Amino acid sequence: MTHIITHVAAALLTLAAANPPAAAPPKVITTTEDLASLVREVGGDKVTVDSLAKGYQDPHFVEPKPSFILKLHDADLLVAIGRELEIGWLPPLLTQSRNAKIQPGNPGYLDASAGARILELPTGQITRAMGDVHPQGNPHYWLDPDNGRTIAKAIAAALGQIAPADRAYFEQRYADFDRRLAEAQKRWAAAMAPYKGTKVVTYHRSWPNFTDRFGLDVIGYVEPKPGIPPSPAHTVDLMSEMKRQQVKVILVEPYFDLKTPEAIARDVGGRVLVLSPSVGGVKTATDYIALFDYNINLLTSTFKQVLGR
Amino acid sequence: MEFKGIVRVVALALVIGGAMTPASAGAQTAAAADQQLREAQAEVARLKQELDAIRAQYDARLTALEQRLAAIAATPVEAAPPPPPAAPSAPAAGSSKVFNPDIAVIGNFLGATGKNANSTQPTFGLNEVETSFQAIVDPYARADFFLSAGPEGLEVEEGFATFNALPGGLLLKVGKLRAQFGKVNTAHTHALPWTDRPLVTRNLVGGDEGISESGVSVSRLLNNSFMFLEATGEAYYGASAVFNSTARSKLAYVGRLRAYRDLTEGTNLDLGGSFAYGPSAAQPEVSIPEAAYSTRLIGFDATFRYRPLRRAIYRRFQARTELVWSQPRSDGAGGETAFGFYGGADYQFARRWYAGGRYDRAAHPFDAALVDNGGSLYLTYWPSEFSQVRGQYRRTNYGDGVTANEFLFQFLFSIGAHGAHVF
Numbered sequence: 001m002t003h004i005i006t007h008v009a010a011a012l013l014t015l016a017a018a019n020p021p022a023a024a025p026p027k028v029i030t031t032t033e034d035l036a037s038l039v040r041e042v043g044g045d046k047v048t049v050d051s052l053a054k055g056y057q058d059p060h061f062v063e064p065k066p067s068f069i070l071k072l073h074d075a076d077l078l079v080a081i082g083r084e085l086e087i088g089w090l091p092p093l094l095t096q097s098r099n100a101k102i103q104p105g106n107p108g109y110l111d112a113s114a115g116a117r118i119l120e121l122p123t124g125q126i127t128r129a130m131g132d133v134h135p136q137g138n139p140h141y142w143l144d145p146d147n148g149r150t151i152a153k154a155i156a157a158a159l160g161q162i163a164p165a166d167r168a169y170f171e172q173r174y175a176d177f178d179r180r181l182a183e184a185q186k187r188w189a190a191a192m193a194p195y196k197g198t199k200v201v202t203y204h205r206s207w208p209n210f211t212d213r214f215g216l217d218v219i220g221y222v223e224p225k226p227g228i229p230p231s232p233a234h235t236v237d238l239m240s241e242m243k244r245q246q247v248k249v250i251l252v253e254p255y256f257d258l259k260t261p262e263a264i265a266r267d268v269g270g271r272v273l274v275l276s277p278s279v280g281g282v283k284t285a286t287d288y289i290a291l292f293d294y295n296i297n298l299l300t301s302t303f304k305q306v307l308g309r
Numbered sequence: 310m311e312f313k314g315i316v317r318v319v320a321l322a323l324v325i326g327g328a329m330t331p332a333s334a335g336a337q338t339a340a341a342a343d344q345q346l347r348e349a350q351a352e353v354a355r356l357k358q359e360l361d362a363i364r365a366q367y368d369a370r371l372t373a374l375e376q377r378l379a380a381i382a383a384t385p386v387e388a389a390p391p392p393p394p395a396a397p398s399a400p401a402a403g404s405s406k407v408f409n410p411d412i413a414v415i416g417n418f419l420g421a422t423g424k425n426a427n428s429t430q431p432t433f434g435l436n437e438v439e440t441s442f443q444a445i446v447d448p449y450a451r452a453d454f455f456l457s458a459g460p461e462g463l464e465v466e467e468g469f470a471t472f473n474a475l476p477g478g479l480l481l482k483v484g485k486l487r488a489q490f491g492k493v494n495t496a497h498t499h500a501l502p503w504t505d506r507p508l509v510t511r512n513l514v515g516g517d518e519g520i521s522e523s524g525v526s527v528s529r530l531l532n533n534s535f536m537f538l539e540a541t542g543e544a545y546y547g548a549s550a551v552f553n554s555t556a557r558s559k560l561a562y563v564g565r566l567r568a569y570r571d572l573t574e575g576t577n578l579d580l581g582g583s584f585a586y587g588p589s590a591a592q593p594e595v596s597i598p599e600a601a602y603s604t605r606l607i608g609f610d611a612t613f614r615y616r617p618l619r620r621a622i623y624r625r626f627q628a629r630t631e632l633v634w635s636q637p638r639s640d641g642a643g644g645e646t647a648f649g650f651y652g653g654a655d656y657q658f659a660r661r662w663y664a665g666g667r668y669d670r671a672a673h674p675f676d677a678a679l680v681d682n683g684g685s686l687y688l689t690y691w692p693s694e695f696s697q698v699r700g701q702y703r704r705t706n707y708g709d710g711v712t713a714n715e716f717l718f719q720f721l722f723s724i725g726a727h728g729a730h731v732f
């Protein structure tokens with residue numbers, strides 16, 4: 001009897017030795033390029049990462065293509081923005097992914113918004129008469145570098161859980177990113193300091209975390225309500241308000257039509273800036289830090305021209 | 310502070326407890342009782358130490374907080390950072406709501422003008438009210454219920470559980486389902502690009518209700534690096550206008566193979582082949598006594614889509630076609646194959662506007678010589694994700710000689726949970 005047990009044990013051990021844990025690096029899928037960039041910062045060459053949405057795409061309206069099901073099918077970790085940003089397209093993809101690991105509630109699903117500073121959390125009754133409001137707060141929170149740091153930390157922890165052998169590596173990569181981000185933040189704060197309190201208009205409510213962090217004052221939106229395209233009456237109101245408050249700069253995401261913003265800018269003698277809300281939104285925004293570099297360069301150079309300081 | 314008082318009460322309780330327990334054991338010696346008392350005293354001392362430590366920690370933290378408060382009060386106003394808002398994990402009022410399913414209600418208001426001798430559609434009608442309840446059941450399954458209230462009363466349009474954590478990459482659905490036969494059959498009416506279902510569906514694939522039956526559906530991804538390939542097999546107890554199970558052994562079976570591939574970033578091609586077989590619900594006009602009828606359906610569908618990612622909210626083009634061959638047979642005699650198809654395209658030309666056209670042609674089952682054909686032009690206005698207005702001009706030449714020119718219009722409005730779009 002003992003003989004058999006010894007044999008079985010030996011056989012199992014041999015099997016275990018012959019099949020070491022799969023050497024393939026964990027596959028990470030993110031819903032946006034910003035998250036993919038942060039995964040790259042933390043995961044280095046010990047993970048593979050792919051984003052479902054492109055940076056120049058409106059993340060609210062992504063088509064849930066079957067090719068995404070394939071990507072999700074063999075993912076080890078899914079990182080999502082959460083706060084219902086992906087509510088229109090991610091749930092059916094998750095159901096059809098046939099991948100238990102990445103279902104919400106399991107270690108393979110990371111909601112990046114946990115721990116982030118979320119703005120515009122609705123207080124009191126909200127209705128769809130307010131447009132496509134996000135009941136769990138503004139989901140464009142990655143545009144605050146401090147939130148980027150929080151997300152990166154959460155990613156490092158999640159990766160450490162999936163690939164415990166590389167935990168130290170991820171922690172060291174996170175520490176390095178944290179240091180570089182802190183240096184960059186000093187640079188950005190210094191560049192934006194002269195323009196503290198500058199009034200701007202944005203197209204969609206994509207920028208509250210960004211404008212809050214860098215001290216800009218958003219006085220209005222091209223959209224009359226979130227998700228509702230510009231109407232003539234609202235455009236006229238916005239133009240007179242911009243003139244009254246002498247606001248010259250309109251910030252627009254790359255996926256919106258420029259016709260209305262440009263008409264407004266002509267009328268008020270201002271400028272339209274196509275900022276990148278996401279990594280990959282413009283060619284030079286190649287990673288998370290480069291994204292802010294791009295936006296802040298564009299903002300400061302425009303402010304210099306428009307405000308003359 | 311009340312720490313000392315608490316310590317005294319705890320000590321007393323321990324002493325009493327220690328004094329009471331030995332009473333049951335009559336042979337307990339005085340030495341043992343003494344030993345227990347000493348242990349109790351030691352325990353009390355230990356607890357007291359712990360409490361003291363906790364008190365010390367609290368005091369230290371309180372002092373630190375007081376210092377910070379004083380510092381904040383001393384600095385200029387703007388130095389105080391706004392506190393991070395708490396994550397809204399659960400609504401404060403009634404935490405039981407967290408487990409409620411997502412509920413949405415969609416109203417489908419239909420209108421028709423013009424003449425059609427073959428249609429009973431009224432001028433105005435709240436054609437359908439669809440209520441959906443959707444939630445995760447447990448770690449292994451989710452459930453989706455779609456109740457449809459229409460002129461014919463309330464019915465379960467679909468109600469099924471999906472098991473998506475099965476081994477082998479299988480996806481299992483159990484319940485009442487719209488069969489995976491082609492594209493139109495799987496879509497709910499409000500999700501169609503038209504106000505109506507095409508002639509081929511009406512004549513050959515179960516009319517307005519389609520093939521929606523109780524049964525099981527199993528699908529699997531056929532892994533390969535070239536394309537998305539999904540095979541589905543289903544078994545149903547037939548109770549539709551196409552299939553009717555008269556005995557437990559007479560089930561209807563559906564099989565489908567779907568292939569999808571991104572051609573470029575903004576274009577893709579979606580192809581499907583479907584097969585269905587089961588006991589016929591419809592009978593020929595001249596009935597053959599004692600004969601059992603079965604129906605075989607073969608379908609092919611193709612969809613080409615173009616949607617530039619950067620301008621995805623403004624521009625979209627879709628062209629689609631679906632071809633169906635229906636072969637009803639009796640045991641004694643064979644059956645004629647009836648063929649039907651539709652083909653059409655839509656174009657989104659502004660953020661809120663779509664236009665499109667569709668050509669229809671379909672024979673009747675059991676009478677393949679009787680062929681209906683027609684065409685539609687339609688325009689859709691989409692104020693938001695939650696409402697939609699559509700007008701459709703439809704001309705139909707029925708095989709029996711009737712010609713109809715109609716203008717159909719539709720208001721769709723939905724409330725409740727934000728539904729996700731199925732591709």
Ligand SMILES: [Zn+2]
Binds near residue numbers: 060140204206226
């Ligand atoms: Zn938004």
